[in-house]
Amino acid sequence: MRGQLVGRDEEVSRLVALLGDAAxxxxxxxxxxxxxxxxLLDELAAAADGFRVVRCAGAEAERDLAFAGLHQLLFPLLPGAAGLDPGHRAAIEAAFTGTAGATPQVMALGIAVLDLLTLVSAGAPLLLVVDDGQWLDVPSAQVLAFTARRLGGTAVRVAVAVRAEVPSALDGAGLRELLLEPLDEPSAARLLDLQRAGLSPYRRNLILRTAAGNPLALIELPRAEEVLDTGAIALPRRLERVYGARLRGLAAGERGELLRAALDGAGAGVARRAGAVRYRMGGVGGAVEAGLLAPDPATGEPVFRHPLVRSAVVQAATPNERRAAHADLAMLHRDSPERRAVHLAAATVDPDDGVAAALEEAAVSATRRGGAATAVTWLTRAAELSRRSADRSRRLADAAFVAGQAGLLDVAQDLAEDAAADGPAAVINAGFVALYRDGEVAANHRRISALVESGIDDDQLRERALTLLLAISRFAADPVRWARTDALFDRYGDRVGPSTAIARDAWGDLVGRGHGVPERIAEVLAGPAPVAPWDVMRLAVSAFYLGALGDHRALLRRTVEREAESGAVTSVMTLLQMVMQDQIGTGAWAEAEQTGRRGLDLTGEHGYALFAHSFRAFLGLLAAYRGDLDRARELQAAVDAWGRPRSVGFLTEYAEAIGAAAALSEGDYETAYAYAAGITAPGGFARYSQQAVRTLLDLVEAAVHTGRHEAARAHAEAARDAGLPALSPRLALLTAGALAITAGQDEAGALYAAAVAHPAGAAFPFELARIRLAYGAWLRRARELTLARQALTEAAGAFDRLGAATWAERARTELRAAGRPTRADRDAVAALTAQERQIAELAATGLxxxxIGARLFLSPRTVGAHLYKVFPKLGITSRASLRDALGTD
Structure with missing residues (x-):
């Protein structure tokens, strides 16, 4: 220990206990x-015997520089990380350098940092000490919190100090907290006496009353010429005035040195990256003598004694002095686009196209490194400094776009309104907000269609407008609106980007335009150019509609992890929907439920009502598959009640699909048919309806079970003739099943055998189990009982594994009818009394x-009473079912 702090024994003890707390x-x-x-952090570092201690301090001047704080913390560790995973090293380097094509976000970068810390601490335990954490830039704070929550069981410890009165990105981070209170009266008096003995009673009491237990005040106020006891001035401001009085005694040149250091975030006393440009103070002996600076124990360089000194230096300078200092620092950092831009912006008052361009360049760099919020700030400032209205509009549009992609809808909307008088960008951004927040499709489609029709010269704005038009059309699911969208796309032809063109073909007339799309998706993703997260989103949705999402599962989940917390959050919400749909399709239903709940939390946090109801639609469909019918119908009602008044056909079709799935789950085929036929008429597939092809098997099965055999056959043949099997493996499986279910007696066997052996069956277990169930029922009716039992056993097992309770029970009912007792049957038989079992076995022989009474010396009436109890126990209603229920031959 360096020395005991006055009145802080308990706090020091709790801090030092951190070193031994692996949990x-x-x-x-x-x-x-x-x-x-x-x-206190100094005491902790001094007590960390055997630990490697790495320190970092936030600086207010660097709060807008993405990953500046993380850079301080990690750069001393990188030389010892030779064994770091190459992908993790690339993520860290991308965050620090803005490597083109790499956009690491909180989760991916946090995992990389976790890997680095674990690797470095293998040789010796590691203590990370972060002071002034409230000034950390947001991305650094997010990565630090993400990592700190996952260090349990490692040899790494983290202590972070933040000011209670300053909002911080670490607020709500879920870290264990130690709240520091003012010193009690005896401790405060002791500290004051240690600093300045012999004070008059009046002055001593005045200082104690003014300091109110604040140690820094107890140290600094006795050195002040006056105690500043007049007026209701907060203590930090009093201390700034104390430091300001000392500053006035310095020469102008020395004050300038302190100001440039303060504005550059220098003088914090922490390690910096080797070769990093940083302002170094010179000729500041007077400031050291005045107690404003102190030598850093590690380097000997002068550093500010306290952050309040840095604040006082800035507050004491005039606006012209601050702008001049920023101009000097911009020259110092001329090779660092982001730092140069920050200082240029602060040094500039009047519009300046050069400074605006520098800020725009810095925003691109920040976006590449995951600093979306910072990029929005810089683009907004660049717009303010733009001389031409067109440049202002473009930069505000870019800021609004980045804000929208980062899930900052309120910010995006405000920026769009600011740009309203300057061009089409405002219309695009307002449409984006209106769609995702309010589900507005009708008026929105009219506005964006008119904008595109009027002509947009800027390629980037035109691509954004077309992409938004596609999204509106997708959610509208209206043939009239889609027809206008298609006409506008045809007008631009080859000028439409590849990802946008793919989305047009997959999201709209899938049956007519979807052939070859999976190959085009793979080609774009395999190309040399990096794919932006919003392009990954559009391609993933396209792959989902074609049933080809599994081909890109790794990219999909990697993008979600990378962008989840501070990146392209809007894209993440859509990608999470795709992850959930993939989990439903592959049978990972428990994971799908978790993803759906995560999506609801995320959409609720950002106010995306349209996406929230999309997640409810998927959760409702999952509940219907599981046989949780009350929940399915509750979610169905919520989705329909929100979507139908807004003409959001995407949601109303999902509500119909939930209704069909729920009715099929409970065997209500007439209701199922009504829902499924409402999506698309039998014998064809409604254009621009994604559910039309996805509910193929629902409509066919419901039609068969309600005696509509001609309609069922016509629909299956329509799927075949429309080329659905060539669109995707999933649609090929559904078509094969539909053709088998509707086939005549002579050809059904071969078609069923081909359907259950289809290579896509393994990827879509629920659909395969449904086809097996239908096959088993057909085999039973054909008296192929051995084959029927095999197919039905496989179907029942698949439904059980999925958690599709009502479907599993239907398969077991068919199994009993095919003459094989199920596990439930055996349990029921075992529950019979000895006499009930004996009577049931005799009744099963036909007696x-x-x-039976004659054999067992019972009256016929008694035998009948026993059978009356046996039937419900075995789940049967007649003597004819006894043989199957008992499993007798």
């Missing part, structure tokens, strides 16, 4: 300015009640 290895030290957070 909860991170601690957030929260306290008001001047309560001694830095001193009458009188004949």
């Amino acid at each position: 909860s290895p991170a601690l957030l030290l929260r306290g008001e300015t001047g309560l001694g957070k830095t001193a 009458s009640n009188r004949e």
